[in-house]
Amino acid sequence: MSTPVAKPFIRVNGLRKVYRKGNQEFLAISDATFEVAPGELVSLVGPSGCGKTTLLKVLAGLQDYDSGEARIGSATHPFDPSRDIGMVFQQALLLKWRRVLQNVMLPAEILGLPIRESRERAGELLAMVGLTGFEDKYPYELSGGMQQRAAIARALIHDPKLILMDEPFGALDALTREKMNLELLNIWKRSGKTILFVTHGISEAVFLGTRVIVLTASPARMADNIKIELPEPRTLDVKTSETFGEYSRRIYHLLGLG
């Protein structure tokens, strides 16, 4: 089952989260156990309501949990929860009243990073996500895909060690999504960040992940943690390969679809 990691950057052990409203209880995560090595891109896949967002929120420190352990950082890779998390959501969540460059700057402002250098870095990041020339546009002047790329640049501005992505491409059309997948792989390779990537898409999970963690709902549990070994660098051709199909089939099975 789970592949042991030498020096884990993230260690989740027996994690359990119950939502309570009045005397009603809802088990969102039970017994999630996995480790993520520094620089990995791990996909989290599972049906709606299986606790993916909850898991990311726990890791981001936005949500408390009931028992178990969720630890980020190690002696070799220290982690500062206020500066080392970049988040990307399903919606780009750009501030409508700020131009693109100012949007990317937001985390730097909040963390009090030097403005001049951050602005320079924001320009570089926008170039990396292919938004050069759009610095002074307002979000409504950008397409959905461009907005999402700006959101990715924003998640990188403060150079966090960990990027948490919650269905970042879920709102995009299939074609744009494929393109964004390739760009994400590029960004990941170039930045060397650790990325947790939540998705509904099995093929997206396999294509992007060095590992895929499969979660199931009702009962909430972690079904598998699969190491993905595909020829590198990954191109869209990989998706038609036999190995890719096997990984996908295995996940479909785990989710009761195969």
Place this chain on the structure above:
Amino acid sequence: MSGEAVRRYVLAILAHVAVIVVWYVFVSYGHVPSFVMPTPVATVAALGGTNYDWIGNTLVTASEIFGGYFLAVIVGVIIAIAFSWSSVAEAAVMPLLVSLNMIPKVALGPLFIVWFSYGIMPNTIIAFSISFFPILLNTARGFREVEPELLELVRSLRSSKWQTFIKIQLPSALPYIFSGMKVGAILAVAGAIVGEFLGSSRGLGYLMLQVQVTLDTAAMFMAVILITLLGVILYGIVLGLERLVIVRDARVK
């Protein structure tokens, strides 16, 4: 300005001119007695006529409208901000305010006169009380409807309460604040005039009551026009500020 915009301005101006022309034709050729309806020319002439102290009365009414309105914006926004900071405060005070808002403010006019004496003060208070609530309500709604994920985004960066407020909550709420301010602007004008009707010795509303006795309808028309102009100026200022402050796409439609 684009051709489309020019065309719209021209049409709007034409429509206004057309109404004045129809008014003129109706009164002049319909043999309407001037105490029922004066011509546009007679209405304007009322400005030059007797010692009605147009400027003084207009300034009095303007100060009531602007004063009451300004107070309503300040108090409404501050209370809404307090609500956004403390849900206990909101839970306690909001229902009370909703009940208070059910009181027809105009009915309080005579009381305000007793409390704040005769003159500018009670009318300012009526203008305030009538425009305050929509401003508070809209602003509070603006603060409530901040996207929760935006708050999570900055919370994941451990932003301070102040940073969250100034960078996310306030700018998110601004379009709502302006939409409340627009409603409030119109109400403030009505509030001040009603106050003057109820009891006053100065102002355009007071003037209307005076000239009503002498059947100087032209002066009444002029007073209404000046009151309307005050409203237009106030609304225009709010609209201009909104244009200045809020990105087009973020405005509340």
